[in-house]
Amino acid sequence: MVSGSGFRSACMKNSATFVPHEEARAMKKVLLINTNTEKIPYPVPPLGLCLIARCIEKSFEVSFYDAAAHPETELKEWLTAVNPDYIGISIRNIDNTVMGRPVFFIPDIIRKYIAVTRDHAKATVILGGSGFSIFPEEILAAADLSYGIIGEGESSFPQLLDALEKGKEPQGIPGVIYKKDNQYRINPPDFKVSMPDVPFSVMYDRLQMDLYRERGSYPLQTKRGCIFSCIYCSYPNLEGRNYRLRDPAEIADEIEEASGRLGDILFEFVDSTFNSPAGHAEAICKEIIKRKMKIRLRTMGINPKDASPALISLMKGAGFRQIDCTPDTASPKMLKTMKKNFSIEQLQVCADLIRGHDMPTMWFFMFGGPGETEETVMETFSFIDRYISGKDMVFTGEGVRIYPLTEMYDIALKQGFIKADDNLLEPVYYVSPDIGRENLSYLLHREIAKRPNVVHALDSAPKPEMLAEALAIRKTQGLEEPMFRTLLRLKSKYQ
Ligand code: B12
Numbered sequence: 263m264v265s266g267s268g269f270r271s272a273c274m275k276n277s278a279t280f281v282p283h284e285e286a287r288a289m290k291k292v293l294l295i296n297t298n299t300e301k302i303p304y305p306v307p308p309l310g311l312c313l314i315a316r317c318i319e320k321s322f323e324v325s326f327y328d329a330a331a332h333p334e335t336e337l338k339e340w341l342t343a344v345n346p347d348y349i350g351i352s353i354r355n356i357d358n359t360v361m362g363r364p365v366f367f368i369p370d371i372i373r374k375y376i377a378v379t380r381d382h383a384k385a386t387v388i389l390g391g392s393g394f395s396i397f398p399e400e401i402l403a404a405a406d407l408s409y410g411i412i413g414e415g416e417s418s419f420p421q422l423l424d425a426l427e428k429g430k431e432p433q434g435i436p437g438v439i440y441k442k443d444n445q446y447r448i449n450p451p452d453f454k455v456s457m458p459d460v461p462f463s464v465m466y467d468r469l470q471m472d473l474y475r476e477r478g479s480y481p482l483q484t485k486r487g488c489i490f491s492c493i494y495c496s497y498p499n500l501e502g503r504n505y506r507l508r509d510p511a512e513i514a515d516e517i518e519e520a521s522g523r524l525g526d527i528l529f530e531f532v533d534s535t536f537n538s539p540a541g542h543a544e545a546i547c548k549e550i551i552k553r554k555m556k557i558r559l560r561t562m563g564i565n566p567k568d569a570s571p572a573l574i575s576l577m578k579g580a581g582f583r584q585i586d587c588t589p590d591t592a593s594p595k596m597l598k599t600m601k602k603n604f605s606i607e608q609l610q611v612c613a614d615l616i617r618g619h620d621m622p623t624m625w626f627f628m629f630g631g632p633g634e635t636e637e638t639v640m641e642t643f644s645f646i647d648r649y650i651s652g653k654d655m656v657f658t659g660e661g662v663r664i665y666p667l668t669e670m671y672d673i674a675l676k677q678g679f680i681k682a683d684d685n686l687l688e689p690v691y692y693v694s695p696d697i698g699r700e701n702l703s704y705l706l707h708r709e710i711a712k713r714p715n716v717v718h719a720l721d722s723a724p725k726p727e728m729l730a731e732a733l734a735i736r737k738t739q740g741l742e743e744p745m746f747r748t749l750l751r752l753k754s755k756y757q
Contacts, residue, residue, distance in 0.1 A: 290427070292322040293346035293385070295337075297371045298354045299330045302723045304477040304745075307469055309532065310391060311352040314415040315468070318423065322348075326468040334374045341382040348423060349385045351375060353394040353401065360719045361661035361691040362703070367393075368404060368687060376405045386426055390415050396496050396665055398439045399446045400687040408441035413451035413500060414486070453487065453502025471524060476733065477745065479530035479560065480520055484508050484546055488534040490565075491601045492590070493669035494631065494662045494692075497534040507542055510549040517550070521557055528583070531561040536585075540568045547576035555581070560744070562586040564623075566612035567604040574619045584744040587616065588626040592645030593638035600631050601669070606645075613649035622744045625650055628659040630702050632673050634694040639702070643709050646716065655746040656716040660706055661691035661699075715750055724749050728756040 294315055296308035308328065315324050325344045327337065358365040379387055389410040394401050398412050409432075411418045418437045425432040432438045436452035474480075487505040488497040517529055537543040550557070559582045566589055577585070591597055594606045604612075616623050627642055646656055664674050664686055674680045674692050684690070693699045710716045724732070732748045735741065741748060 289321070289323045290347040291325065291344060292318055292348045292350060292423070293325045293327060293340070293344050293383075294350045294352070295375055295379075296326075296328045296330065296352050297375050298352070300355055300358075300367070301477075302358065304479075305330060305474050306354075306478060307471070307474045307481060308352055308354070309481045309483070310354075310415065311350070312469070314350065314390070314419045317416045318420050321420070322423070328469055328473075329375065330473055331470045334378075337375065337378050338382050341379060346383060346385045348426070349379050349383060349387045350419065351379070351387060351389050352391040353389060354391045356393040356397065356687065357663075357689045359659070359663050359689070360722070361659075361663075361689075361693075362720045364689045366688055368401060372405050376407065388419070388422065390419065392500050395451075395500055397687045398448070400685055402439065402441070402446060404687070410439045412437045412439055412448065413453065413502075418451075451502075453504065453506075471527075475524075475527055479528040480524070481530050481532045482513060482516065484510075484513055484531055484533050484536070485542065486533075489538070490535070490603050491669075493599070493601050493673070494628075494665070496665040496668060499665075499667050501534060505539055505542075507539075510542070510545040513546055514549040514553055514555070517557060518553065518555060521555070526558070528558045528560060531559070531563075533561075533563055535563040535565045536561040537563075537568045537573055538565050540570075544573055544576055547573075547580035550580040551576070557581045558583050558742075560584040560586075563588060564612075565604070566609045569612040569615055571615060571619075574615050574621055578619060578621065582621065583742070584622045584624070584746075585616070586624045586626065587612065590626070590628050591631070591638070591642055592627070592649075593634075593641035596631060596634060596638050596642075599633045609645070610649060613645075616654075617649070617651050620651075622747060623650075623654045624744075624746055625654060625656045626659070627656065628662060629706060630661045630691075630693040630697065630699075632670075632677075632692070632694055633696060634702070635696045636701070636705060639697070639705055639709075643713075646713065650715075652715050653747060653750070654715060655750055656713070657719070657722065658706060658710065658716060659719045660702060661693045664690050664692050714753065725756050728752055 294311050296311050298308060315326060318324060327340050353371060355367050357367060376387065379385065386409065387407055389401060389407060394410060395412045398410050402410055409422065411422065418435055421435045422432050422438050425435060432440050434449060436449055439446055439448045485505050485507045486501045487503060488501055489503060489505065521527065559580060561582065564585050564587045589609050590600055590602060592606065592609060597606060629639055650656060662670055664670055664680060666686060670692060675682060679692055680686065680690060693702055706718060710718050728749065732745065732752055736748055
C-alpha cells in the first residue's frame with residue numbers, strides 16, 4: 263500500500279508535456295494565492311497549495327501570495343508586478359462551523375481576492391482547496407468563475423494548465439469542474455493516484471514560517487483517505503474512501519530535513535485519522551525513535567478503536583506532546599446513529615489508556631445529531647466526568663453542519679430541515695428535533711458551567727489578553743506543556 267515514488271510519478275507524468283526548463287524561452291507564470299487568514303484555533307500553513315506549487319514549478323514560473331502574511335491591499339501590486347498567466351486560488355475554510363456564532367468566509371474571499379484578481383489581472387483563475395471541494399459549483403457560481411479542481415490537485419492542476427495552454431477542453435481530467443455552454447460540468451475526482459510523497463519543506467522557503475511557528479505547527483500527512491462512515495463527515499469525499507499510505511522512512515526524512523532547516527518547530531499530523539489503519543502510525547513512531555530524533559509532535563484524529571497501549575507508548579517515545587481524540591459522542595445510542603466505528607467499551611478503554619499514559623489530550627464532542635435527547639447528552643457528560651482528566655480540555659460543538667453527499671444531508675432532507683434545491687454553502691445546521699435547539703443550548707451551557715475543563719465552541723477563542731499572558735508565561739517559564747493546558751490554568755482569571 264505504501265507508495266514510495268508516488269509523488270514523482272503523479273507530478274512528472276503531467277509536467278512532461280511542457281517545455282523543459284532549460285529550453286523554455288519564457289515560462290508562463292502562475293500566481294498561487296492562499297486566502298486563509300483564520301487564526302482560530304491557530305494559524306495553519308497552506309500545505310495543499312505548497313504541494314501543488316511543487317508540481318508545476320519545473321514548467322511554470324511560480325509566485326506565492328500568502329494572504330496571512332500581507333495586507334490585502336498589497337495584492338493589486340503583486341498582480342501588476344507578477345502579471346500572471348494563471349492564478350490558482352486556494353479556499354480552505356467556508357465557515358467556522360460554530361452554529362451559535364457562524365462566520366461565513368466566502369463573501370470576504372470573493373471580495374478581497376477573487377474580485378481583485380478579476381479587476382487587476384488578465385489571467386485565467388482556477389479555484390481549489392478542501393472548502394472549495396465541498397461546494398465547487400456553488401462557489402464558482404458565487405465568484406462568477408469557470409474553473410476549479412475538486413479534491414487533490416497534484417495531478418489534476420498541471421493537467422488542467424496543460425489543457426488550457428493547448429486550448430483544449432479539460433474533459434476527462436479527474437476532479438476538474440468547468441463551465442461550458444453556461445453550465446458547470448464536473449469530472450469526478452480520481453482518488454486512485456498514488457499518495458504524493460513530496461518533501462513539503464522546500465516550499466516553506468516561500469512562506470513566512472514565523473507566522474505559523476509560535477502558535478501553529480508544521481503540517482504533515484502520513485496518508486490520504488478515510489474508510490469510515492460517520493454520517494455527517496465530508497472527509498471521504500475530499501480524500502477518497504481507500505487509504506494511500508506514505509512510506510514511514512520518507513516521513514521521517516521530511517521531519518529531519520525540516521527540523522534541520524527550521525530549528526525547533528512543532529510537527530503536526532493532519533491525517534483525517536492518524537492511527538488507522540493499525541500499524542502505520544506505529545511504524546512511523548518506530549522510524550522516528552530508531553533515528554533518535556529529538557522533536558515535538560502532535561496529531562489530530564486518534565480513533566479509539568485502534569488505540570492500543572503499544573501505540574500510545576510508541577507515540578510518547580517518538581515525541582508526541584499532545585493528541586486530539588474525536589469520539590463525537592459517548593452515548594452508546596448516538597455512537598450507533600452517528601455510525602462511529604467503535605463501541606462505548608472501546609472508547610472507555612482508549613480513555614483509560616490516554617489517562618494512564620498521561621498523554622495530554624484535547625477531546626471533541628458534538629451534540630445535536632439525529633436522535634440526540636437530554637438522556638444521550640447526559641451520557642456523554644457522565645463519560646467526561648468518569649474518564650477524562652481534569653487537566654485535559656474537552657471541546658463541545660452544538661449542532662451538526664450539513665454537508666452535501668453525506669448521510670446527514672439525506673436525513674436532514676427527509677426530516678424537512680432542508681429542501682433539495684437549498685444552497686448549503688452559507689452554513690446550515692441540524693439539531694435533533696428530539697431535543698430542540700433551545701433545550702440543547704440550555705443543557706450544554708448548564709453542564710459546561712459545572713466543569714472547568716469543558717469549553718463550548720462559542721468560547722473556543724481565548725481572549726487576546728489571556729492568549730498574550732499564556733504566550734508570555736510559556737516563554738518566561740520555558741513551559742513545554744501543550745498550549746491548552748496553559749490556557750486552562752488561566753481560564754478562571756479571565757472569566
Ligand atoms: C487537519 C485539519 C485541521 C487542523 C489543521 C492543522 C494544521 N497544522 O494544518 C486543525 C484541527 C487545526 C483544523 C482547524 C480548522 N479547520 Co480543519 N481540517 C483539517 C483537515 C482534516 C485536513 C486539512 C489538510 O491539511 N489537508 C491536507 C492538504 C494536503 O490538503 P488540502 O489543503 O485540502 O490541499 C489539497 C487540495 O485541496 C488541493 N488544493 C488545495 N489548494 C488548492 C488550490 C488550487 C488552485 C488547486 C487547483 C488545488 C488546491 O490540492 C491539495 C493537494 O492535493 C480538513 C479535512 C480534509 N480531510 O481535508 C479539515 C477542514 C479543512 N477544516 C475545516 C474547518 C471548518 C476548520 C476550522 C474553521 C474549524 C474550527 N472552527 O476550529 C479550523 C480553521 C483553522 C484555520 N486556522 O484555518 C473544514 C473546512 C470546511 C468548512 N466548513 O469550512 C474541513 C474541510 C473539515 C470539514 N468540516 O469538512 N483543521
